[in-house]
Amino acid sequence: MPDFLLEIGCEEIPARMIDAASQELRERVGALLVRERLGGDAITTFETPRRLSILASGIASTQEDVSEQVTGPSAHVAYKDGQPTQAAHAFAKKAGVDVSQLERVSTPKGEYLVAKVTRKGRSAAEILADSLPKEIATIYWPKNMYWRKPNERFVRPVRWLVAMLDGQTIPLEFDGIPAGSQSRGHRILTDVAVNISRAGSAYVDALRSAKVLGRAEREQQIRKALDAATRTIPGAQWREDRSLLETVVNLTEFPSAILGAFDSQFLALPEEVLVTVMRDHQKYFAIQDANGKLLPHFLAVLNTDSDPQGLIRHGNERVLRARFNDARFFWETDQKKSLLERLESLKHVTFQKDLGSYYEKTQRVQRLCSWLNEQLKQRGIIVRPGVVHKAACLAKTDLTTELVKEFTELQGIVGGLYARVQQLDTTLPEATRLAIADAIYDHYKPESTDDSVPRSLEGAVLSIGDKADTIAGMFALGLVPSGSKDPFALRRQANGIVKVIAEKKLPLHLRELMQDARTGYHKSQAEKKFVDDRKYLESIETFFRERLDFYLRDVCGYAYDVVKAVLGADSDDVVDALARAEAVKRVLHMPEFQAIGAACKRMRNILRQAEEKGNAPAVSAEPLPDSAQEEKNLFTYLQQSGANVEDYRKRKEYLPALQLLATAREPVDKFFDKVMVMVEDQRVRANRLALLRMLLKEFSTIADFSEIVTEGKS
């Protein structure tokens, strides 16, 4: 049972793509081994910027032979007077056996000839050589290229291939490159070919001596190096940053780290700016003291083993100094023109080519925020309208600053920082000014599901208004995200709206919000290109329902069927949906609800079938003199409990409402046990259908219980 090795040697693969591609290659090879009956125990990957490798053990050298029974002509055609006919000979020849070896089997259609054929298993090397190039070629890359022929595509040029079964090379070829047993080591630290003696651990060992480490080892080595470098400053710690760590792991083959320093006078710049420069532009880790305060040091991860002369540290410090100097220069230059004075320049900044400038967007968002303030006020939530209005007015002005032009990821944050230091309006009290600054600072939040929501209510309103305006404009233009296509990150923005509403517990209705956001474009140039309102609202509703579904399931962790049931009743009010989901989750374990779920499905089916057959329910249900006792009981139950459930529901006390609903189980079960709905008598039937409809409606106001998965639920 040989070991298998495949190494695709490549020019530097973008760090962000390595893990997914490696995983995909593993799945592809795994599926290939299964498909071709080649066994294979543990399949592991080994990936660096310059290679994607697959290692597997326990591969069958050859496929097992397969015997098959091939059916031929019927016996009475194949034999005449006991002698094989032309048909029998032809069949035997085709099957590759002698006529004397043909057998007869009985089938319902009569007697037929069969031949037992053995298909020889092919060798693993032959199969792999045939199939692997196709698997390599079909790996998905977010962006690929060609370098030889337009139909040969990969993420970067492939430069070598290693493919082996134990010590034997597999004769495969990909894009003109024949596989061999020679790999390559670290670009700088070694300059010799690396001979791979055989597949298996010998490969990993050979690469290690050539200064190339696997992913996990690199991460470990980086953590150790970061720790060691940080220890030289008493009490300091490096700021953990998962995505940065993953990036540097995939930018190196043999990592180490250096500790650098910068002039502490730069600490006068806001921490946000310093950290962005270090992390996003230089891929450095920031260092803080025991109180979390930034220290004038940084950690750079290198793709080499050491920096004996300190040249690398010196170079990195030089680059950072220039970057910080730039940032300081931009900061100072920006102060020459206040945010307020920049408002006018937003006329020259495009928001979206059909939707006009950021100046126009600012006006729309201000209007939408006023509407939001009003909605919240009517429902008893007081937002300082002046703060929201001013913050909305200035929110986008930082797009014209040098600092944001240079560090685009700081949009919003820079506006907030500038608003904090600038005299926005001499009449404004300090606290108001700071509240405005905070709202601007936070208004892009949350930028991901892990990110926090704006701190203040005013920031929340601005965040919602800004995002809703963008989504409304794009959807009205028909630019609806589909599949992996979401260039304006509308999903992320809608997730943000849902999260802000949920966490701030805002009594807002998504439909109204998005209708009003659409109104903001009324009589604009863009409107000529808009889709009609019905189509707009339909796509918006589907979209937000998916976003709410995502929030309840992936962020809050509610079960699939709970979310489906809850959103089946309504998906317009985020806070309400959350409350219902929580209540449904709590009662779900009760046997009553398992039964009610089943009953709801049954009611739904009966009503559907009745409708298909043209049996309409009565306008309303009423107890008839000739009604069955169980029917009357159920009716009484509905009248008595129904009103109470409704009261709870109106007060949004969903748990007691559901607990009360649970008592419906008995009358419902008895009804279904004893009463036949689809009876001949049209009047009785219509009345019973009406009863079921009422009942189903009663149950479905909180959640659509027919969606609850009843089997195998603990």
Place this chain on the structure above:
Amino acid sequence: MKSTSSNPLTFQELILRLQAFWAERGCVLQQPYDTEVGAGTMAPETFLRVLGPQPYKVAYVQPSRRPADGRYGENPNRLFKHMQLQVILKPPPENVQELYLESLGAIGIDLRQHDIKFEEDNWEAPTLSAWGVGWQVMLDGLEITQFTYFQQCGGIDLLPICAELTYGLERIAAFLQDVDSIYDIVWARDSETGKAVKYGDVRLADELQFSVYNFELADVEKTWKHFELCEAECRRLLESYAGLAGDKGNTDGFAREKSRFPLLAAYDLCLKCSHAFNILDARGAISVTERVGVIARVRALAVGIAKAWVDQQRTGPDERSTQAEPASEKKIKKEALSSVGS
């Protein structure tokens, strides 16, 4: 502690070394193009040469003008006009990355003493309808080169493709000389007196005066007019070429007409438009709604010229002899691993 060497290269030595390096590897050494361009890519030695099947290897310094990047000579890291050393290898040799790393050795960078990384950076030029994939090459945290495999240019898929290496000369010189301001880079040193001429001595006035012109004094109306005149002239040429292409049969006389048609002049006019656009942009004279439209107008010219150029190369007897030179190919030190046999 100083950088790699105690006697670092001057700015002009840096250029000379890189040019010598690539000349030895079979590149034609071109001179900077004499019309304003925003990047070395826009010079016809790149934009037009990458089109079509002819192999070509060329290296040249290209002063690149980006009016909006001007800082009146006050910012130590930003320039209105910077120098790129542009290398085009068409098709890219298999060991192109190794060749590039060798070129760093040629300018005194011992890679064993430094940290080098190839980090994803894809390139796109909407006004040229061109794009490619590649890396920014990072040396001790400093981006020193843009390394791009061209895939498309003027809207045309390239075959063969080429590798474009764009060295940022000021950055590399500042790194080698370990100075914090571009203006402190030693441009030249008089070997007799030892007196240094600095980058600032050579170029500061340039930076200041062009910043004043581009940001403050350029006449918007006249610049627009300039743009429109060049555009009209370029379009006129493209239309008459299209007339030739659409006409009659494929007679010899007709082929000659085509092959002598001044598409190169049309391309110059397109570059003039692009530069006028950049000035207008720096001047803040292009509104939101106009911007996309103006870029599209320049792109239309570039795409039109690229199409016509490919057509012209196909028709005309090609008088430009640009055969690959097998002799110089052999001079390239074959990288030990470049062919991996089984």
